[in-house]
Amino acid sequence: MNTLRRWVGRTLSRQQVYAPRERVPLLTRHGRAAWVLPMGCLLVIFLVGELGSSIRVANWLLMVPLLASGVCSPLVTLMFGVLVVGLNRWVDIAHPSADIHTEDFLLQVTAALLAFLIAVLRTQAHAYVRHLQNAAETTRQVILPPLPPGWGGIESAAHYQAADVEARVGGDFYDVLATPYGARVILGDVQGKGLPAVSSAGAVTGAFREAGYHEADLDVVARRLEHALWRHNQLRQAYGEKTERFATAVVLAFPKEQPHTVEVVNFGHDGPFVVGPRGVWQLPHGAGAPIGMAELVGGTPPVRRVRVGPRETVLLVTDGVTEARSKAGAFFPLRRRLDELAADRPDGIAPVHLLNAVLTSVRAHTDDRFTDDVALLAVRENTEDPAPAHEPEQEQEQDTAT
Template identity: 45%
Template sequence: MSGRPGRLGRRFGDAAHAGDPTRDDDAVHRHQLVRVGGLSVGWVPPLLLLIAVAVADANTGGRFRMISWIVLVPGIAAAICGVWGTAVYAVLAVAVYFAVDSAWPHQYQSGLPDFILVAVGGLLATLACALRVRGERRMLHIRDVADTTRRAVLRPLPPGWGGLEHAAVYLAADADARVGGDFYDIQPGPHGTRVLIGDVQGKGLGAVETAAALLGAFREAGYHEPDLATVADRLEVRMMRHRGHTAALGRADGDRFATAVLIGFPEDAPGVVDAVVFGHEAPLAVGPHGVRPLPVTGGLPLGLAELGSGPPPVSRLRLAPDETLLMVTDGVTEARDRQGCFYGHAEEVARAVAADPRAAAPRRLVALVRDGTLRHCGGRLGDDTTVFAVRRPRPEG
């Protein structure tokens, strides 16, 4: 439920489903920052600098020599080229220095000291480039691990999974971590389709581990258990078992909890949904005729049941065929602008649906709330953010 703010440009790289913004991992590849029309032009700036220094030196007086500035060429190449490219520019810098300096009369030559400077500068630039490339590869590997972890926790959901139209986007508050404590899933089964969205308190790998534990319990119980209340109980038991395990390990996150919303779409009752709310923001029912919060009776978050008088009740609620359930985590509800005002996603969704009833479609809803959240907070999210929309397919005709 908490995280480190990131940059707006990174946010659009974390869409979790088709139809969301395309991923933009190019920031990791330094050499891709200098591409034109898909072709690498990273070799151009050092080459232009090499030519400029040589020409400038040839057109200045003998008492003002600039050829030693050519040591900057491999340094620039080290920042935007590969190792071999930097090495080539280091050799070129030495060769051009020798050729240009030798063309002057002896009394005006920079001589051996500057030659050594250029040679050593090229060598150091090549070594620095090698370190840079190795660091970028390590960063790519870390991001691959983070993406694999995210796919394991937030598994890709096929279109129409569980007989539902759905769309989701996950934005990590820590742009480098790319994965956090928000979780969601759809689990079809013989007793209908169940949906879960939640937010684990805290951040870091402990929050990811807790989310994975809850999703594992949901995927089993959501499939096998005929009663949604039993699924809710299984989630609470799993949370308590996980807390006991972390406490036994002596970890500081032994008192972690999670807010969540559990939704059931019964097969035998197409006009209703069952809902259990564990201390989470109530879902919104969004349709062509407006936006309304589901009138659910919420309970305590998962992991805090011993503080209450019992588990949260299962509420059976009417849902029109053209209504979409919109669920969000704290990253949306607690997004603030520079004046400290919270983002009112329900009001913005209501305005959008009033202007165009087609905005109630899951993909359009997710894009609307995502864009509105990022715009409201200037791209600096204070928490992991999940926007999840789901509905039954609209009847044909």
């Protein structure tokens, strides 16, 4: 039993490292200091009335509990309601000329109770939204798992941001596998939006995790991905969905027996960029069909082998990055930004630094407003071997499958 408890404790601690839990404010939705806003409003109205203004303080004070209901917890809102009713009774006693009638007093009590009810309903709605967000976050971590440092024997860094901030999950996906044959990587984008796209992304990543670990031949992995999405589409059509989903994706493998070599299968995706001492160049573009459409072209894309230097970082992105637009409608100049980074870091740039630099530039370009899901994955071979790679113009691509 003690061993089980220690194992559970270690597991929970790891989860907190990669997915820290958000703190829920005790008194208010927006923080402990949210009461300052209605309190400031109360003081201003009360002081204006005491300075001899002709306004009816009783009527204006009704704003205080209503304002509190929008930012404070039900208990704090009720306290403001009681305070407002008490102040109105004090004004009635201390200033008989205020001419506060019984109808005014009943209106104040009604407003305080109404504000309390609004705060209760808002708090319940907020709790329900948080529950949905937690469920979406759990779904996101299934499709987009956190990557421990050095996982699979390579350096890696990943980031995902859904266009729908509240949903927190979309159709983009990525993963890094540690396999007996070396690290294997996937990044892709499912056609469409919403839950159907998320479901399709889950089918592709699930097949990749299974086949990518057990199959030595990357071509077999590619065919397993194709078959998995085909079966998923058949299942969805049995439920009445008419749209057949497909996914553009890139699969990379870092074979153990061939250092400084990357195997690439590109399912209709933009070629990943390589950034390092040789500058910036691209891996093969996706000449094949996306996942789910292989039968239209007679098979899955070929496997190509490319030499990549030990200090070169491969950057994979979805079209949420390459098609990110500024307010003026200009696309994000990814290649130009990578050229600048390569010039600033002639000895190479680590995946985490490359990812952060690109993400910062994209956010500045779009004013942090994304119209599509954004996924980035940067990987680099984790080795101390300084052996140089050939120039990209001299790379020879080998087709190992059709």
